[in-house]
Amino acid sequence: MSAAAFSAPALRGPARIEINEVSPRDGLQIEPVVVPTDAKVAFLDALSACGFARIEATSFTSAKAIPALADAEALMHRMHRQPGVRYTALVPNLRGLERALSCRPDEVNLVMSVSETHNRANLRMTRAQSQAQLLAMIAEARAAGVPVNVSLSTVFGCPFEGEVSTDAVMALADSFAEAGALGITLCDTTGMAYPNQVAQMCEQFQQRLPDTGLTIHLHNTRGMGLANAVAAWETGVTRFDAAAGGLGGCPYAPGASGNVSTEELAHMFACMGVQTGVDLPALLDVVAGIPALVERDIGSQLLRAGPRLRTHQPPAWLAEHFAGQD
Amino acid sequence: MSAAAFSAPALRGPARIEINEVSPRDGLQIEPVVVPTDAKVAFLDALSACGFARIEATSFTSAKAIPALADAEALMHRMHRQPGVRYTALVPNLRGLERALSCRPDEVNLVMSVSETHNRANLRMTRAQSQAQLLAMIAEARAAGVPVNVSLSTVFGCPFEGEVSTDAVMALADSFAEAGALGITLCDTTGMAYPNQVAQMCEQFQQRLPDTGLTIHLHNTRGMGLANAVAAWETGVTRFDAAAGGLGGCPYAPGASGNVSTEELAHMFACMGVQTGVDLPALLDVVAGIPALVERDIGSQLLRAGPRLRTHQPPAWLAEHFAGQD
Numbered sequence: 001m002s003a004a005a006f007s008a009p010a011l012r013g014p015a016r017i018e019i020n021e022v023s024p025r026d027g028l029q030i031e032p033v034v035v036p037t038d039a040k041v042a043f044l045d046a047l048s049a050c051g052f053a054r055i056e057a058t059s060f061t062s063a064k065a066i067p068a069l070a071d072a073e074a075l076m077h078r079m080h081r082q083p084g085v086r087y088t089a090l091v092p093n094l095r096g097l098e099r100a101l102s103c104r105p106d107e108v109n110l111v112m113s114v115s116e117t118h119n120r121a122n123l124r125m126t127r128a129q130s131q132a133q134l135l136a137m138i139a140e141a142r143a144a145g146v147p148v149n150v151s152l153s154t155v156f157g158c159p160f161e162g163e164v165s166t167d168a169v170m171a172l173a174d175s176f177a178e179a180g181a182l183g184i185t186l187c188d189t190t191g192m193a194y195p196n197q198v199a200q201m202c203e204q205f206q207q208r209l210p211d212t213g214l215t216i217h218l219h220n221t222r223g224m225g226l227a228n229a230v231a232a233w234e235t236g237v238t239r240f241d242a243a244a245g246g247l248g249g250c251p252y253a254p255g256a257s258g259n260v261s262t263e264e265l266a267h268m269f270a271c272m273g274v275q276t277g278v279d280l281p282a283l284l285d286v287v288a289g290i291p292a293l294v295e296r297d298i299g300s301q302l303l304r305a306g307p308r309l310r311t312h313q314p315p316a317w318l319a320e321h322f323a324g325q326d
Numbered sequence: 327m328s329a330a331a332f333s334a335p336a337l338r339g340p341a342r343i344e345i346n347e348v349s350p351r352d353g354l355q356i357e358p359v360v361v362p363t364d365a366k367v368a369f370l371d372a373l374s375a376c377g378f379a380r381i382e383a384t385s386f387t388s389a390k391a392i393p394a395l396a397d398a399e400a401l402m403h404r405m406h407r408q409p410g411v412r413y414t415a416l417v418p419n420l421r422g423l424e425r426a427l428s429c430r431p432d433e434v435n436l437v438m439s440v441s442e443t444h445n446r447a448n449l450r451m452t453r454a455q456s457q458a459q460l461l462a463m464i465a466e467a468r469a470a471g472v473p474v475n476v477s478l479s480t481v482f483g484c485p486f487e488g489e490v491s492t493d494a495v496m497a498l499a500d501s502f503a504e505a506g507a508l509g510i511t512l513c514d515t516t517g518m519a520y521p522n523q524v525a526q527m528c529e530q531f532q533q534r535l536p537d538t539g540l541t542i543h544l545h546n547t548r549g550m551g552l553a554n555a556v557a558a559w560e561t562g563v564t565r566f567d568a569a570a571g572g573l574g575g576c577p578y579a580p581g582a583s584g585n586v587s588t589e590e591l592a593h594m595f596a597c598m599g600v601q602t603g604v605d606l607p608a609l610l611d612v613v614a615g616i617p618a619l620v621e622r623d624i625g626s627q628l629l630r631a632g633p634r635l636r637t638h639q640p641p642a643w644l645a646e647h648f649a650g651q652d
Contacts, residue, residue: 011525126648126651222631301549
């Protein structure tokens with residue numbers, strides 16, 4: 001196919017994107033099995049060799065709330081840091097921040113929800129309490145010299161409340177950017193986002209906070225994960241969260257499938273000629289090992305089907321059937 | 327969310343699309359179970375009440391090649407035609423056309439592949455043989471007063487040959503349009519299409535054949551189904567094939583999942599404010615019955631998760647935990 005034959009390319013976006021691999025945190029936190037620390041270290045090290053810009057290694061949350069991530073310190077100390085990869089950790093509160101800072105993350109990722117009910121259910125704080133605590137955490141992390149990103153949950157809809165106000169999203173983003181957060185992640189926590197909503201939200205964010213790094217965090221709950229990623233990319237977004245094998249989900253949205261799958265995201269952008277830095281064969285090898293890690297089938301479509309140009313042998317009868325016709 | 331707050335909507339496309347429901351043909355032809363005619367009639371009648379523009383009811387193919395569709399005539403006679411719905415039938419060869427015309431379809435859909443190897447494997451003819459036969463069939467159908475659409479398979483890639491030449495696609499489209507086909511469907515037979523390829527192909531087609539109805543037929547093999555649909559829509563495409571429950575696949579592409587799911591396509595465009603004519607709750611009722619029809623789980627993500635604004639009850643402990651804090 002000759003690209004030069006097309007007079008007006010319909011889809012335009014950045015020539016390069018970065019992927020933040022979140023499966024060690026956002027994926028493993030919701031699995032019923034607790035993956036042993038040794039296996040997690042091996043998983044993280046394998047991911048580190050795949051060319052990701054950032055990896056969210058774990059969460060410094062209460063071991064009681066999320067037993068699967070109780071080994072956060074051990075993991076941060078035992079994983080092998082690959083030069084060029086930024087290792088981040090999710091931190092939901094002040095106590096978690098102190099634990100995280102002791103492990104020298106390259107970045108910390110704070111979190112709260114834009115919708116009141118989801119924030120209460122997920123963090124057991126009111127939005128006002130979370131916002132105040134996050135502002136204090138930004139100050140503390142900055143004092144420690146650690147860059148801060150803030151992930152805003154339920155930006156594109158709340159599984160309890162329905163539609164979420166764009167003004168509420170922007171007001172929270174403003175307050176954290178002003179306090180010194182270098183990046184904001186807009187999270188589609190339960191897969192409620194749709195393409196023109198994503199495009200509009202991303203455009204508005206970039207016009208309003210052009211100096212704040214914007215990351216988009218998508219789920220594939222209703223099949224729109226990659227469509228939403230392209231919509232964000234078309235507005236200039238270059239940073240995407242994704243989870244290998246499409247791990248993840250949300251305990252408050254029954255039936256929800258997981259994060260947008262890293263291999264499908266990286267494969268799509270590679271097909272489109274967009275640089276991702278990701279070594280797809282290496283990543284697919286890692287994904288092939290995930291069912292053993294989490295002790296369940298993960299149903300990665302790309303793993304089953306293979307990259308688009310993996311061709312198959314024609315049926316054996318073909319040559320005989322058409323013998324003499326060529 | 328206030329749409330007026332956004333200064334420059336990023337995604338633009340037609341205000342209305344039409345869906346051609348292909349599950350009775352493209353879905354059932356590949357299922358290992360042969361669905362009894364009674365059950366097919368009930369399925370078709372239920373689909374007829376969902377608001378589709380077109381329904382591809384069956385295929386007039388060899389009963390030996392596809393036993394599952396051996397009841398094509400009976401089905402066409404027994405289904406109840408809903409006013410406003412166009413009932414089409416796939417027709418792969420001249421013998422099939424004669425059978426089809428006896429059943430008074432509103433339209434016939436001819437088919438051949440752009441790639442030589444896929445055409446031979448799928449139709450047991452060379453491309454040249456298929457093209458000649460299709461041109462004769464167009465003449466015969468026109469003489470009978472029945473509108474003709476031609477579906478071109480492997481437009482976006484061939485599972486045997488890899489990349490497919492855009493020039494070959496356009497040359498076939500030209501020949502069929504010139505012979506009097508009113509519509510052409512560009513088929514991503516095994517889910518090899520990616521968004522900017524789809525956009526470029528659709529733009530080129532519409533510039534070249536502005537008076538020929540363009541339909542896009544997508545598979546979700548590598549997760550890009552809905553992203554490709556949005557890409558096509560952004561270039562002005564208004565006609566989409568889709569299969570309820572994401573039924574379908576390709577026998578020559580092992581591991582391939584099926585067609586883009588009608589409920590996910592209709593749900594996405596409805597979220598985006600695009601009219602589809604589809605009654606989503608009615609369609610989801612039909613989809614819920616598909617596992618019984620095909621005797622397997624179909625894994626419809628939208629069926630599991632529900633439409634985006636289906637909200638859930640907050641956890642029971644929430645009210646007590648925050649008592650007195652509001």
